[in-house]
Amino acid sequence: MFKYLPPRSLISSPLPPKRNFPFTPLQKKKSLLPLLSHFIFLYPAHASYISNFGHINIGNMANLSVKLCGARMKSPLVLASGIRSNNAALLIRAGEEGAGAATSKSCSLIAREGHKNPSAIEYDSYMINAIGLSNPGVEIEKKEIAYAVKNAKIPIIASVYENSPQNFAKVVKIISEAKPAIIELDASCPNVHQEGKMFSSSCEGASEVIKAVKRQVKNIPVSIKLSPNVPNIGEIAKESQRAGADCITAINTIPAMMIDVYARAPALSNKYGGLSGPAIFPAALRCVNEIRNSCTLPIIGGGGVGSGEDAAAMLMAGANAVSVGTALWKNPNAFRDINLGLENYMKKMNFEKISDIKMK
Protein backbone atom coordinates (compact mmCIF):
# COMPACT_ATOMS: atom_id res chain seq x y z
CA MET A 1 0.00 0.00 0.00
CA PHE A 2 2.70 2.44 1.02
CA LYS A 3 5.97 2.72 -0.79
CA TYR A 4 8.66 2.05 1.75
CA LEU A 5 10.77 5.11 2.42
CA PRO A 6 13.90 4.43 4.44
CA PRO A 7 14.14 6.66 7.48
CA ARG A 8 16.91 9.19 7.26
CA SER A 9 19.01 7.65 9.99
CA LEU A 10 19.26 4.48 7.96
CA ILE A 11 20.47 6.40 4.92
CA SER A 12 23.18 8.14 6.87
CA SER A 13 24.10 5.02 8.83
CA PRO A 14 26.56 2.47 7.41
CA LEU A 15 23.73 -0.08 7.12
CA PRO A 16 22.27 -0.72 3.68
CA PRO A 17 19.04 1.25 3.65
CA LYS A 18 16.71 -0.88 1.54
CA ARG A 19 14.94 -3.14 3.97
CA ASN A 20 11.33 -3.59 4.74
CA PHE A 21 10.62 -3.18 8.35
CA PRO A 22 10.07 -6.72 9.53
CA PHE A 23 7.53 -6.09 12.21
CA THR A 24 4.20 -4.60 11.34
CA PRO A 25 1.22 -4.55 13.69
CA LEU A 26 -0.12 -7.63 11.92
CA GLN A 27 3.02 -9.57 12.70
CA LYS A 28 3.28 -8.34 16.24
CA LYS A 29 3.89 -11.77 17.75
CA LYS A 30 7.13 -12.12 15.87
CA SER A 31 8.38 -9.11 17.81
CA LEU A 32 11.99 -7.98 17.68
CA LEU A 33 13.66 -11.35 17.58
CA PRO A 34 13.61 -12.01 13.81
CA LEU A 35 15.01 -8.56 13.22
CA LEU A 36 17.75 -9.05 15.74
CA SER A 37 18.74 -12.47 14.44
CA HIS A 38 18.59 -11.07 10.93
CA PHE A 39 21.18 -8.50 11.87
CA ILE A 40 23.36 -10.97 13.70
CA PHE A 41 23.23 -13.25 10.70
CA LEU A 42 23.97 -10.57 8.13
CA TYR A 43 26.53 -8.57 10.04
CA PRO A 44 28.29 -10.94 12.39
CA ALA A 45 31.47 -8.89 12.47
CA HIS A 46 29.76 -5.67 13.42
CA ALA A 47 28.66 -6.31 16.92
CA SER A 48 28.28 -2.60 17.46
CA TYR A 49 25.28 -2.60 15.13
CA ILE A 50 23.53 -4.86 17.52
CA SER A 51 24.20 -2.71 20.54
CA ASN A 52 23.12 0.26 18.45
CA PHE A 53 20.07 -1.58 17.25
CA GLY A 54 17.47 0.25 19.33
CA HIS A 55 19.03 3.56 18.47
CA ILE A 56 19.05 3.01 14.74
CA ASN A 57 15.70 1.38 14.29
CA ILE A 58 13.44 2.67 16.98
CA GLY A 59 14.65 5.55 19.05
CA ASN A 60 16.08 7.92 16.55
CA MET A 61 13.64 8.58 13.79
CA ALA A 62 10.10 8.34 14.95
CA ASN A 63 9.92 10.46 18.05
CA LEU A 64 6.65 9.68 19.80
CA SER A 65 6.97 12.24 22.57
CA VAL A 66 4.38 14.99 22.94
CA LYS A 67 3.68 17.79 25.35
CA LEU A 68 0.20 18.14 26.78
CA CYS A 69 -0.72 21.12 28.98
CA GLY A 70 2.93 21.44 29.98
CA ALA A 71 3.36 17.74 30.80
CA ARG A 72 5.94 15.77 28.84
CA MET A 73 4.73 12.42 27.51
CA LYS A 74 6.96 9.73 25.99
CA SER A 75 4.05 8.63 23.81
CA PRO A 76 0.76 10.32 22.82
CA LEU A 77 -1.20 7.38 24.22
CA VAL A 78 -3.23 8.00 27.37
CA LEU A 79 -4.92 5.36 29.48
CA ALA A 80 -8.60 6.37 29.36
CA SER A 81 -10.48 6.94 32.58
CA GLY A 82 -12.35 4.00 34.06
CA ILE A 83 -10.21 1.41 32.33
CA ARG A 84 -7.96 -0.57 34.68
CA SER A 85 -7.38 2.51 36.76
CA ASN A 86 -8.75 1.72 40.21
CA ASN A 87 -5.49 2.06 42.06
CA ALA A 88 -1.99 3.53 41.89
CA ALA A 89 -0.36 0.22 40.95
CA LEU A 90 -2.54 -0.04 37.83
CA LEU A 91 -1.72 3.53 36.75
CA ILE A 92 1.99 2.77 37.18
CA ARG A 93 1.51 -0.44 35.20
CA ALA A 94 -0.03 1.49 32.28
CA GLY A 95 3.17 3.54 32.10
CA GLU A 96 5.29 0.42 32.11
CA GLU A 97 3.16 -1.02 29.30
CA GLY A 98 3.79 2.01 27.09
CA ALA A 99 1.15 4.64 27.92
CA GLY A 100 2.42 8.21 27.85
CA ALA A 101 -0.03 9.26 30.57
CA ALA A 102 -2.69 7.56 32.65
CA THR A 103 -6.10 8.75 33.79
CA SER A 104 -7.52 7.56 37.09
CA LYS A 105 -11.02 6.19 37.46
CA SER A 106 -13.47 9.00 38.15
CA CYS A 107 -14.08 9.66 41.82
CA SER A 108 -16.72 11.60 43.71
CA LEU A 109 -17.02 13.12 47.18
CA ILE A 110 -18.42 9.96 48.71
CA ALA A 111 -17.85 6.30 47.85
CA ARG A 112 -20.17 4.64 45.37
CA GLU A 113 -20.72 0.96 44.68
CA GLY A 114 -21.87 1.34 41.11
CA HIS A 115 -24.42 -0.78 39.30
CA LYS A 116 -24.95 -4.47 39.81
CA ASN A 117 -23.58 -7.01 37.35
CA PRO A 118 -23.95 -7.53 34.42
CA SER A 119 -22.24 -4.16 34.16
CA ALA A 120 -19.90 -4.73 31.21
CA ILE A 121 -20.33 -7.09 28.27
CA GLU A 122 -18.19 -7.62 25.17
CA TYR A 123 -19.44 -8.32 21.68
CA ASP A 124 -17.61 -8.66 18.37
CA SER A 125 -16.73 -5.05 17.69
CA TYR A 126 -17.93 -3.20 20.72
CA MET A 127 -18.32 -3.29 24.44
CA ILE A 128 -21.22 -1.91 26.42
CA ASN A 129 -20.88 -0.96 30.05
CA ALA A 130 -22.70 0.59 32.94
CA ILE A 131 -20.19 0.14 35.73
CA GLY A 132 -21.95 3.01 37.44
CA LEU A 133 -19.01 5.21 38.46
CA SER A 134 -18.04 2.98 41.35
CA ASN A 135 -15.25 4.56 43.37
CA PRO A 136 -13.94 4.57 46.94
CA GLY A 137 -14.47 8.33 47.42
CA VAL A 138 -12.13 11.24 46.85
CA GLU A 139 -10.21 11.02 50.13
CA ILE A 140 -9.00 7.48 49.36
CA GLU A 141 -8.52 8.24 45.68
CA LYS A 142 -6.39 11.25 46.59
CA LYS A 143 -3.87 8.97 48.34
CA GLU A 144 -3.75 6.59 45.37
CA ILE A 145 -3.16 9.47 42.97
CA ALA A 146 -0.50 11.04 45.19
CA TYR A 147 1.31 7.69 45.25
CA ALA A 148 1.00 7.31 41.47
CA VAL A 149 2.19 10.89 40.86
CA LYS A 150 5.33 10.12 42.88
CA ASN A 151 6.01 6.64 41.53
CA ALA A 152 4.73 6.44 37.96
CA LYS A 153 7.17 7.67 35.36
CA ILE A 154 4.35 9.28 33.40
CA PRO A 155 1.98 12.21 34.02
CA ILE A 156 -1.15 11.24 35.96
CA ILE A 157 -4.53 12.70 35.02
CA ALA A 158 -7.07 12.67 37.85
CA SER A 159 -10.68 12.22 36.78
CA VAL A 160 -13.56 13.46 38.95
CA TYR A 161 -17.33 13.71 38.70
CA GLU A 162 -20.11 15.20 40.78
CA ASN A 163 -23.72 16.25 40.49
CA SER A 164 -23.46 20.03 40.82
CA PRO A 165 -20.92 22.74 40.02
CA GLN A 166 -20.42 23.32 43.77
CA ASN A 167 -19.67 19.65 44.42
CA PHE A 168 -17.42 19.52 41.37
CA ALA A 169 -15.44 22.40 42.87
CA LYS A 170 -15.21 20.58 46.21
CA VAL A 171 -14.00 17.30 44.75
CA VAL A 172 -11.49 19.09 42.52
CA LYS A 173 -10.09 21.03 45.47
CA ILE A 174 -9.41 17.80 47.38
CA ILE A 175 -7.94 15.90 44.43
CA SER A 176 -5.68 18.84 43.53
CA GLU A 177 -3.77 18.21 46.79
CA ALA A 178 -2.40 15.05 45.14
CA LYS A 179 -0.85 17.25 42.43
CA PRO A 180 -1.94 15.43 39.27
CA ALA A 181 -0.64 16.78 35.94
CA ILE A 182 -4.19 17.45 34.71
CA ILE A 183 -7.63 17.26 36.32
CA GLU A 184 -10.30 15.80 34.05
CA LEU A 185 -13.96 16.61 34.65
CA ASP A 186 -16.25 13.73 33.75
CA ALA A 187 -19.01 16.08 32.68
CA SER A 188 -21.25 13.41 31.19
CA CYS A 189 -22.97 12.78 34.49
CA PRO A 190 -26.35 14.27 35.36
CA ASN A 191 -26.49 17.79 36.79
CA VAL A 192 -29.06 18.03 39.59
CA HIS A 193 -29.31 21.75 38.94
CA GLN A 194 -30.39 21.27 35.35
CA GLU A 195 -33.10 18.66 35.82
CA GLY A 196 -30.59 15.87 35.57
CA LYS A 197 -29.22 16.87 32.17
CA MET A 198 -25.55 16.14 31.53
CA PHE A 199 -23.18 19.06 32.15
CA SER A 200 -21.60 18.41 28.79
CA SER A 201 -24.92 18.39 26.93
CA SER A 202 -25.11 22.16 26.75
CA CYS A 203 -22.81 25.17 26.52
CA GLU A 204 -24.27 26.55 29.77
CA GLY A 205 -23.74 23.30 31.67
CA ALA A 206 -20.12 22.96 30.55
CA SER A 207 -19.38 26.62 31.18
CA GLU A 208 -20.94 26.55 34.64
CA VAL A 209 -18.92 23.58 35.85
CA ILE A 210 -15.62 24.83 34.40
CA LYS A 211 -16.01 28.27 35.98
CA ALA A 212 -16.79 26.73 39.37
CA VAL A 213 -13.78 24.44 39.16
CA LYS A 214 -11.35 27.04 37.84
CA ARG A 215 -12.14 29.26 40.83
CA GLN A 216 -10.81 26.46 43.04
CA VAL A 217 -7.68 25.39 41.18
CA LYS A 218 -5.43 27.82 39.43
CA ASN A 219 -2.18 25.89 39.12
CA ILE A 220 -3.39 22.58 37.62
CA PRO A 221 -4.73 22.43 34.04
CA VAL A 222 -8.37 21.34 33.79
CA SER A 223 -9.77 19.23 30.98
CA ILE A 224 -13.47 18.63 30.37
CA LYS A 225 -14.57 15.28 28.99
CA LEU A 226 -17.33 15.81 26.46
CA SER A 227 -20.16 13.52 25.47
CA PRO A 228 -20.71 12.73 21.79
CA ASN A 229 -24.47 12.68 22.34
CA VAL A 230 -25.02 16.29 21.25
CA PRO A 231 -25.60 18.00 17.91
CA ASN A 232 -23.02 20.73 18.67
CA ILE A 233 -19.93 19.32 20.32
CA GLY A 234 -17.80 21.99 18.61
CA GLU A 235 -19.80 24.82 20.15
CA ILE A 236 -19.61 23.22 23.57
CA ALA A 237 -15.85 22.94 23.24
CA LYS A 238 -15.63 26.58 22.18
CA GLU A 239 -17.73 27.64 25.15
CA SER A 240 -15.52 25.49 27.42
CA GLN A 241 -12.47 27.36 26.20
CA ARG A 242 -14.18 30.67 26.87
CA ALA A 243 -15.07 29.50 30.39
CA GLY A 244 -11.40 28.78 31.11
CA ALA A 245 -10.85 25.09 30.32
CA ASP A 246 -7.23 24.18 29.49
CA CYS A 247 -7.92 20.99 27.53
CA ILE A 248 -10.75 18.94 26.03
CA THR A 249 -11.13 15.17 26.38
CA ALA A 250 -13.43 13.53 23.85
CA ILE A 251 -15.31 11.39 23.47
CA ASN A 252 -17.09 9.75 26.33
CA THR A 253 -18.93 6.52 25.55
CA ILE A 254 -21.98 6.70 23.27
CA PRO A 255 -25.33 6.13 25.05
CA ALA A 256 -26.47 2.64 24.14
CA MET A 257 -28.53 -0.38 25.04
CA MET A 258 -28.26 -4.09 24.40
CA ILE A 259 -31.03 -6.64 24.71
CA ASP A 260 -30.49 -10.33 25.25
CA VAL A 261 -33.26 -11.80 23.12
CA TYR A 262 -33.13 -15.19 24.83
CA ALA A 263 -33.30 -13.66 28.28
CA ARG A 264 -35.82 -11.19 26.82
CA ALA A 265 -34.23 -8.58 29.03
CA PRO A 266 -31.70 -5.76 28.81
CA ALA A 267 -28.21 -7.25 28.86
CA LEU A 268 -27.06 -4.70 31.45
CA SER A 269 -28.57 -4.57 34.92
CA ASN A 270 -28.80 -0.79 34.52
CA LYS A 271 -30.71 -1.26 31.23
CA TYR A 272 -28.76 1.54 29.51
CA GLY A 273 -25.01 1.90 29.22
CA GLY A 274 -22.16 3.40 27.24
CA LEU A 275 -20.84 2.02 23.97
CA SER A 276 -17.10 1.80 23.35
CA GLY A 277 -14.64 -0.12 21.21
CA PRO A 278 -13.86 -0.27 17.47
CA ALA A 279 -17.51 0.35 16.49
CA ILE A 280 -17.43 3.95 17.75
CA PHE A 281 -14.10 4.98 16.19
CA PRO A 282 -15.49 6.92 13.19
CA ALA A 283 -17.97 8.74 15.42
CA ALA A 284 -15.12 9.74 17.72
CA LEU A 285 -13.02 10.99 14.81
CA ARG A 286 -15.79 13.28 13.68
CA CYS A 287 -16.33 14.71 17.16
CA VAL A 288 -12.63 15.37 17.66
CA ASN A 289 -12.41 17.03 14.26
CA GLU A 290 -15.42 19.24 15.00
CA ILE A 291 -13.79 20.28 18.27
CA ARG A 292 -10.52 21.02 16.51
CA ASN A 293 -12.33 23.21 14.01
CA SER A 294 -13.97 25.29 16.70
CA CYS A 295 -11.42 25.74 19.49
CA THR A 296 -7.66 25.96 19.95
CA LEU A 297 -7.32 23.93 23.15
CA PRO A 298 -5.26 20.74 23.24
CA ILE A 299 -7.45 17.66 22.78
CA ILE A 300 -7.12 14.20 24.30
CA GLY A 301 -8.94 12.33 21.54
CA GLY A 302 -10.22 8.80 21.91
CA GLY A 303 -12.97 6.36 21.17
CA GLY A 304 -12.30 2.94 19.71
CA VAL A 305 -8.61 3.48 18.95
CA GLY A 306 -7.00 0.06 18.57
CA SER A 307 -4.05 0.37 16.18
CA GLY A 308 -1.22 2.67 15.19
CA GLU A 309 -3.19 3.81 12.14
CA ASP A 310 -6.21 4.56 14.33
CA ALA A 311 -4.00 6.68 16.59
CA ALA A 312 -2.57 8.47 13.56
CA ALA A 313 -6.09 9.18 12.28
CA MET A 314 -7.06 10.56 15.68
CA LEU A 315 -4.02 12.85 15.61
CA MET A 316 -4.92 13.95 12.07
CA ALA A 317 -8.45 14.72 13.19
CA GLY A 318 -6.89 17.20 15.57
CA ALA A 319 -6.06 15.38 18.79
CA ASN A 320 -2.83 16.21 20.63
CA ALA A 321 -2.90 12.98 22.61
CA VAL A 322 -4.83 9.76 22.04
CA SER A 323 -6.70 7.91 24.72
CA VAL A 324 -6.89 4.13 24.68
CA GLY A 325 -9.28 2.08 26.74
CA THR A 326 -11.44 -0.69 25.35
CA ALA A 327 -8.56 -1.82 23.08
CA LEU A 328 -7.04 -3.43 26.18
CA TRP A 329 -9.88 -5.96 26.17
CA LYS A 330 -8.87 -7.74 22.97
CA ASN A 331 -5.19 -6.97 23.28
CA PRO A 332 -3.69 -6.69 26.77
CA ASN A 333 -0.51 -5.37 25.08
CA ALA A 334 -2.42 -2.62 23.30
CA PHE A 335 -0.15 0.21 24.44
CA ARG A 336 3.00 -1.50 23.23
CA ASP A 337 1.41 -2.54 19.93
CA ILE A 338 -0.22 0.81 19.18
CA ASN A 339 3.08 2.58 19.89
CA LEU A 340 4.87 0.17 17.54
CA GLY A 341 2.18 0.59 14.91
CA LEU A 342 2.35 4.35 15.14
CA GLU A 343 6.11 4.26 14.87
CA ASN A 344 5.91 2.02 11.82
CA TYR A 345 3.39 4.33 10.24
CA MET A 346 5.62 7.34 10.89
CA LYS A 347 8.58 5.58 9.32
CA LYS A 348 6.57 4.63 6.25
CA MET A 349 5.46 8.24 5.89
CA ASN A 350 8.85 9.67 6.75
CA PHE A 351 7.46 11.56 9.74
CA GLU A 352 9.93 12.45 12.44
CA LYS A 353 7.66 13.70 15.18
CA ILE A 354 4.03 13.48 16.22
CA SER A 355 3.25 17.02 15.07
CA ASP A 356 4.14 15.94 11.51
CA ILE A 357 1.03 13.76 11.49
CA LYS A 358 -1.43 16.03 9.72
CA MET A 359 -3.94 15.84 6.93
CA LYS A 360 -2.84 17.40 3.66
Add this chain to the structure above:
Amino acid sequence: MGHIIAKVEKNEQETAQVSLLTFNISIPAKPGQFVMAWLPGAEEKPMSIANASPLQIAIADAGQASKKMAEMKKGETLFIRGPYGKPFSPKGKNWLMVGGGYGFAPLRFLAKEGIKKGANIQSIIGARSKKFLMQEAPGKNYFTTDDGSAGEKGNVMAALEPLLKKGKFDCICCCGPEKMMRAVALLAKKMKIPCQLSVERYMKCGFGICGHCAMGGWLSCIDGPTIEGEEALKNPHFGTLACDRAGKHVKL
Protein backbone atom coordinates in the same frame (compact mmCIF):
# COMPACT_ATOMS: atom_id res chain seq x y z
CA MET B 1 -20.07 -12.98 21.99
CA GLY B 2 -22.34 -11.78 24.75
CA HIS B 3 -24.05 -14.49 26.79
CA ILE B 4 -24.66 -18.05 25.66
CA ILE B 5 -27.50 -20.21 26.88
CA ALA B 6 -26.88 -23.14 29.18
CA LYS B 7 -29.78 -25.36 30.30
CA VAL B 8 -29.53 -27.25 33.56
CA GLU B 9 -29.41 -31.03 33.02
CA LYS B 10 -28.82 -32.00 36.61
CA ASN B 11 -28.55 -30.26 39.96
CA GLU B 12 -26.80 -32.33 42.64
CA GLN B 13 -26.29 -31.26 46.22
CA GLU B 14 -22.57 -31.88 46.59
CA THR B 15 -22.15 -30.55 50.12
CA ALA B 16 -24.34 -28.69 52.61
CA GLN B 17 -23.18 -25.49 50.94
CA VAL B 18 -22.44 -26.43 47.34
CA SER B 19 -24.69 -27.43 44.42
CA LEU B 20 -23.06 -29.02 41.41
CA LEU B 21 -24.90 -27.93 38.27
CA THR B 22 -24.44 -29.91 35.05
CA PHE B 23 -25.47 -28.16 31.83
CA ASN B 24 -26.45 -29.28 28.33
CA ILE B 25 -23.48 -27.53 26.67
CA SER B 26 -19.72 -27.94 26.46
CA ILE B 27 -17.32 -25.01 26.35
CA PRO B 28 -13.64 -24.88 25.34
CA ALA B 29 -12.40 -24.24 28.87
CA LYS B 30 -9.31 -25.37 30.75
CA PRO B 31 -9.06 -26.05 34.48
CA GLY B 32 -8.61 -22.82 36.44
CA GLN B 33 -10.60 -20.64 34.06
CA PHE B 34 -13.95 -19.11 34.97
CA VAL B 35 -17.20 -17.97 33.39
CA MET B 36 -19.49 -15.06 34.19
CA ALA B 37 -22.86 -16.60 35.02
CA TRP B 38 -26.06 -14.59 34.94
CA LEU B 39 -29.57 -15.45 35.98
CA PRO B 40 -31.66 -12.56 34.56
CA GLY B 41 -33.18 -10.66 37.44
CA ALA B 42 -30.27 -11.49 39.70
CA GLU B 43 -26.67 -10.40 39.67
CA GLU B 44 -24.04 -11.79 37.29
CA LYS B 45 -21.23 -13.62 39.12
CA PRO B 46 -17.84 -15.08 38.26
CA MET B 47 -17.91 -18.87 38.71
CA SER B 48 -15.02 -21.26 38.42
CA ILE B 49 -15.51 -24.12 36.00
CA ALA B 50 -15.83 -27.59 37.54
CA ASN B 51 -15.90 -29.38 34.18
CA ALA B 52 -15.88 -28.26 30.54
CA SER B 53 -17.55 -31.12 28.68
CA PRO B 54 -20.31 -31.13 29.72
CA LEU B 55 -20.12 -27.78 31.48
CA GLN B 56 -20.34 -28.08 35.24
CA ILE B 57 -20.29 -25.30 37.78
CA ALA B 58 -20.07 -25.76 41.54
CA ILE B 59 -22.14 -23.03 43.13
CA ALA B 60 -21.84 -22.17 46.81
CA ASP B 61 -24.92 -20.47 48.20
CA ALA B 62 -22.86 -17.50 49.39
CA GLY B 63 -24.80 -14.46 48.15
CA GLN B 64 -28.33 -13.76 46.97
CA ALA B 65 -27.58 -14.39 43.31
CA SER B 66 -25.58 -17.57 43.95
CA LYS B 67 -28.39 -18.87 46.14
CA LYS B 68 -30.86 -18.47 43.28
CA MET B 69 -28.46 -20.21 40.90
CA ALA B 70 -27.89 -23.02 43.37
CA GLU B 71 -31.65 -23.65 43.47
CA MET B 72 -32.02 -23.98 39.69
CA LYS B 73 -33.96 -27.02 38.45
CA LYS B 74 -33.58 -29.21 35.39
CA GLY B 75 -34.50 -27.34 32.21
CA GLU B 76 -33.92 -23.87 33.63
CA THR B 77 -31.59 -21.52 31.77
CA LEU B 78 -28.41 -19.85 32.93
CA PHE B 79 -26.69 -17.21 30.78
CA ILE B 80 -22.95 -17.66 30.49
CA ARG B 81 -20.08 -15.71 29.00
CA GLY B 82 -16.48 -16.80 28.89
CA PRO B 83 -14.35 -18.79 29.50
CA TYR B 84 -12.01 -16.15 30.84
CA GLY B 85 -8.69 -16.14 32.67
CA LYS B 86 -5.45 -18.01 32.75
CA PRO B 87 -5.72 -21.76 33.42
CA PHE B 88 -3.53 -23.81 35.75
CA SER B 89 -0.30 -24.95 34.09
CA PRO B 90 1.13 -27.63 36.37
CA LYS B 91 4.68 -28.80 35.83
CA GLY B 92 6.08 -32.35 35.78
CA LYS B 93 4.13 -35.57 36.38
CA ASN B 94 3.44 -35.67 40.10
CA TRP B 95 0.79 -33.14 41.01
CA LEU B 96 -0.61 -32.37 44.41
CA MET B 97 -4.02 -30.68 44.64
CA VAL B 98 -4.81 -28.74 47.78
CA GLY B 99 -8.40 -27.47 48.00
CA GLY B 100 -10.19 -25.72 50.82
CA GLY B 101 -14.02 -25.75 50.84
CA TYR B 102 -15.64 -25.24 47.44
CA GLY B 103 -12.21 -24.16 46.15
CA PHE B 104 -11.65 -27.82 45.35
CA ALA B 105 -14.07 -27.71 42.36
CA PRO B 106 -11.57 -26.42 39.73
CA LEU B 107 -8.88 -28.72 41.13
CA ARG B 108 -11.03 -31.78 40.58
CA PHE B 109 -11.42 -30.66 36.96
CA LEU B 110 -7.63 -30.29 36.77
CA ALA B 111 -7.14 -33.73 38.30
CA LYS B 112 -9.49 -35.31 35.73
CA GLU B 113 -7.62 -33.68 32.87
CA GLY B 114 -4.28 -34.57 34.44
CA ILE B 115 -5.14 -38.28 34.77
CA LYS B 116 -5.98 -38.34 31.04
CA LYS B 117 -2.51 -36.97 30.31
CA GLY B 118 -0.87 -39.58 32.52
CA ALA B 119 -0.07 -37.44 35.57
CA ASN B 120 0.09 -38.96 39.05
CA ILE B 121 -2.35 -37.08 41.19
CA GLN B 122 -2.92 -36.83 44.90
CA SER B 123 -5.46 -34.48 46.45
CA ILE B 124 -5.98 -32.94 49.85
CA ILE B 125 -9.56 -31.84 50.39
CA GLY B 126 -10.25 -29.69 53.41
CA ALA B 127 -13.45 -28.32 54.91
CA ARG B 128 -15.00 -27.07 58.15
CA SER B 129 -16.73 -30.37 58.82
CA LYS B 130 -17.86 -33.57 57.14
CA LYS B 131 -21.00 -32.07 55.60
CA PHE B 132 -18.94 -29.43 53.80
CA LEU B 133 -16.43 -31.85 52.25
CA MET B 134 -16.27 -31.86 48.45
CA GLN B 135 -16.36 -35.13 46.54
CA GLU B 136 -13.09 -36.82 45.77
CA ALA B 137 -11.05 -36.53 42.60
CA PRO B 138 -9.37 -39.26 40.52
CA GLY B 139 -6.11 -40.42 42.15
CA LYS B 140 -5.40 -40.65 45.83
CA ASN B 141 -7.45 -38.43 48.15
CA TYR B 142 -6.79 -37.21 51.70
CA PHE B 143 -9.42 -35.41 53.74
CA THR B 144 -9.13 -32.92 56.58
CA THR B 145 -11.87 -31.25 58.63
CA ASP B 146 -11.52 -28.49 61.20
CA ASP B 147 -13.70 -30.35 63.69
CA GLY B 148 -12.36 -33.81 62.95
CA SER B 149 -15.76 -35.17 61.80
CA ALA B 150 -14.04 -36.77 58.78
CA GLY B 151 -10.45 -37.42 57.77
CA GLU B 152 -7.69 -35.78 59.71
CA LYS B 153 -8.56 -33.11 62.28
CA GLY B 154 -7.23 -29.68 61.39
CA ASN B 155 -6.85 -27.66 58.20
CA VAL B 156 -5.21 -28.78 54.97
CA MET B 157 -1.77 -28.00 56.40
CA ALA B 158 -2.19 -30.94 58.80
CA ALA B 159 -2.17 -33.31 55.82
CA LEU B 160 0.10 -31.28 53.57
CA GLU B 161 3.22 -31.16 55.73
CA PRO B 162 3.61 -34.91 56.30
CA LEU B 163 2.74 -35.60 52.65
CA LEU B 164 5.41 -33.23 51.35
CA LYS B 165 7.99 -34.80 53.67
CA LYS B 166 7.08 -38.30 52.52
CA GLY B 167 6.51 -38.00 48.78
CA LYS B 168 8.06 -36.20 45.88
CA PHE B 169 5.87 -33.70 44.05
CA ASP B 170 6.65 -31.66 40.94
CA CYS B 171 4.03 -29.06 41.70
CA ILE B 172 1.22 -28.04 44.01
CA CYS B 173 -2.04 -26.55 42.74
CA CYS B 174 -4.08 -24.83 45.37
CA CYS B 175 -7.46 -23.12 45.61
CA GLY B 176 -9.38 -22.03 48.67
CA PRO B 177 -9.48 -19.25 51.25
CA GLU B 178 -6.64 -16.80 50.68
CA LYS B 179 -5.13 -17.24 54.13
CA MET B 180 -4.91 -20.98 53.50
CA MET B 181 -3.33 -20.43 50.08
CA ARG B 182 -0.81 -18.10 51.67
CA ALA B 183 0.22 -20.80 54.15
CA VAL B 184 0.48 -23.37 51.35
CA ALA B 185 2.54 -21.01 49.18
CA LEU B 186 4.93 -20.27 52.05
CA LEU B 187 5.45 -23.97 52.75
CA ALA B 188 5.92 -24.73 49.05
CA LYS B 189 8.50 -21.97 48.81
CA LYS B 190 10.33 -23.37 51.83
CA MET B 191 10.29 -26.88 50.33
CA LYS B 192 11.24 -25.46 46.88
CA ILE B 193 8.22 -26.98 45.14
CA PRO B 194 6.56 -24.95 42.34
CA CYS B 195 3.10 -23.89 43.43
CA GLN B 196 0.12 -22.33 41.65
CA LEU B 197 -2.82 -20.70 43.35
CA SER B 198 -6.19 -19.44 42.17
CA VAL B 199 -6.96 -15.99 43.55
CA GLU B 200 -10.54 -14.79 43.59
CA ARG B 201 -11.50 -11.10 43.62
CA TYR B 202 -14.77 -9.22 43.16
CA MET B 203 -15.23 -8.82 39.41
CA LYS B 204 -17.38 -6.70 37.16
CA CYS B 205 -16.35 -7.21 33.53
CA GLY B 206 -14.25 -10.39 33.64
CA PHE B 207 -12.11 -9.40 30.66
CA GLY B 208 -9.52 -6.94 31.89
CA ILE B 209 -11.27 -3.62 31.47
CA CYS B 210 -12.92 -2.49 34.67
CA GLY B 211 -10.01 -3.08 37.04
CA HIS B 212 -12.21 -4.13 39.95
CA CYS B 213 -10.46 -7.44 40.52
CA ALA B 214 -7.07 -5.80 41.01
CA MET B 215 -4.71 -7.16 43.64
CA GLY B 216 -2.32 -4.20 43.48
CA GLY B 217 -1.26 -4.04 39.84
CA TRP B 218 -2.27 -7.65 39.19
CA LEU B 219 -5.69 -8.35 37.66
CA SER B 220 -7.39 -11.55 38.74
CA CYS B 221 -9.44 -11.81 35.53
CA ILE B 222 -6.69 -11.70 32.89
CA ASP B 223 -3.36 -12.04 34.72
CA GLY B 224 -5.04 -14.74 36.84
CA PRO B 225 -7.02 -16.16 38.46
CA THR B 226 -4.10 -18.60 38.62
CA ILE B 227 -0.83 -17.19 39.90
CA GLU B 228 2.57 -18.63 40.82
CA GLY B 229 2.90 -18.91 44.58
CA GLU B 230 6.12 -16.89 44.70
CA GLU B 231 4.58 -14.07 42.67
CA ALA B 232 1.57 -14.00 44.98
CA LEU B 233 3.78 -13.84 48.08
CA LYS B 234 5.55 -10.79 46.64
CA ASN B 235 2.19 -9.00 46.29
CA PRO B 236 1.52 -7.03 49.50
CA HIS B 237 -2.25 -7.38 49.05
CA PHE B 238 -2.22 -11.18 48.81
CA GLY B 239 -3.91 -12.73 51.82
CA THR B 240 -4.50 -9.34 53.41
CA LEU B 241 -6.52 -6.87 51.33
CA ALA B 242 -9.25 -6.99 48.70
CA CYS B 243 -11.39 -4.31 47.05
CA ASP B 244 -15.05 -3.94 47.94
CA ARG B 245 -17.65 -2.98 45.35
CA ALA B 246 -16.74 0.69 45.52
CA GLY B 247 -13.05 -0.12 45.09
CA LYS B 248 -12.11 0.55 48.71
CA HIS B 249 -9.47 -1.75 50.20
CA VAL B 250 -10.87 -3.93 52.94
CA LYS B 251 -9.19 -6.56 55.08
CA LEU B 252 -9.85 -10.12 54.07
